[in-house]
Amino acid sequence: MTSLRTVAIAGATGNLGRELVNAFLLSEFRTRFQEVIILVRSESQCTASLVSAGAKLRTYNEENLEQSLQGVDVLVNAVGPSGHAFKEKLLRALPLTAVKLYFPSEFGVNHYLHDFPHEEWDAKKHHFTLATQHLPNIHICRVYAGLLLEDSIGPWFGFFTKQGEYEAIGSISQRASYISKMDVGKALASLSSLPLDIIPEQVYLNGDSKSFLEIAQIMKAHGAGHIKVSSVPLGDYKAGVLAKASPTPERYLRFLMGEGNIDHSKEGAGNQNDIVLKGCGGIIAWKSIVDLAKETHGRPWAGSDWTREI
Secondary structure, eight states: OOOOOEEEEEEETTHHHHHHHHHHHHHHHHHHHHEEEEEHHHHHSHHHHHHHHTEEEEETTTTTTHTTTOOOOOOEEOOOGHHHHHHHHHHGGGGGGOOOEEEOOSOOOOOOOOOOHHHHHHHHHHHHHHHHHHHHSSSSSSEOEEEHHHHHHSSGGGTTTTTEEEEEOOOOTEEEEEEHHHHHHHHHHHHHTGGGGGSSEEOOOOOOEEEHHHHHHHIIIIIOOOOEEEEEHHHHHHHHHSSSOOOOSSSHHHHHHHHTTOOTTTTOOOHHHHHHHHHTTTTTOOOOHHHHHHHHHTOOTTOOOTTTOO
């Protein structure tokens, strides 16, 4: 195990960022780090809560990036999709700091497998290209988490629980990988404490890999009632999506699920769960679809009322 490092999380109060911070502050991980720093633009009720849990607060802006990263060994970039320009400025400041390990703002699907352009994912590609050019002495690790468990079993992906209908793109038996935000944070905490030379450049995570049919059966078993599972042709749906560009990724993710490009199981793309578990002494128990079903009585996002335009 390496000596204690100081880790900083940029975008620490965002949808994912605050869960990443909470994971680093868990008792089983906090003692592995000298400090856990949250980098935010301004103080808030959320920052106060994180500080009371043990995080150190630093406010940052475009003018003080180098100073705000003083003494930081590991930087986790959790800045959201609206902050691409800021992320680039943050990246360009890194060569002037002591940062040794950088996690760029990925934590989703591996968009390098895509055969189509998309504004959000193209911006991430550009960011990584800049990172390889400007950060030759910093270890870069891209983490592909798959689909975030808490945000995925809803109408935007074809899970119409309220209507008792699930609609897959392509095969109803094609699996996709889901992982909770907290488990993404635990994985990052584990990786951040490992020796640099054993941290992969790319890490696939697999919290739970399930198909539409399997998820319907699980939700039914935990209170959802009968769920009809149907599908639409993959080729036709993908062609329709690509013919009408969208700035948000939901419709694209639906056909990527059907193509099997978000299946991080051993039978699919594979994963690096073993490295993560090694780094944390095996203490991670990945949250599963069954766990989500138990929490929601089989009806996650059941109150949502979405149209079928997705």
